Amino acid sequence: MPKNTHSPSEHPAHEAPLAERLVQDRVKAWLNTALAIELAGYGDLTPEERAARKAVEQVKHLALADYPYALVPRIVDDLRRAGLLVEGDR
Incomplete structure (x- = not known):
């Protein structure tokens, strides 16, 4: 059996800007609670x-399953437009 040589830090989620990952984690925690x-x-x-x-x-699986792609980028965009994030916040 081949050994998994991939580091968790190589996961595509780590390519997202830090602000986006923080918002996603906060939304996920709120939804789960x-x-x-x-x-x-x-x-x-x-x-x-x-x-x-x-x-x-059903709501969880149909409406909320794609929140990291549908909701989080919009929140981060709103923060940038409000001047609360700068482009260098990656």
């Missing part, structure tokens, strides 16, 4: 709670 709270159950699941969990999972 919000989804965990929403999916937290108390005791037995009622049919309504089961349906709500299914809806949350």
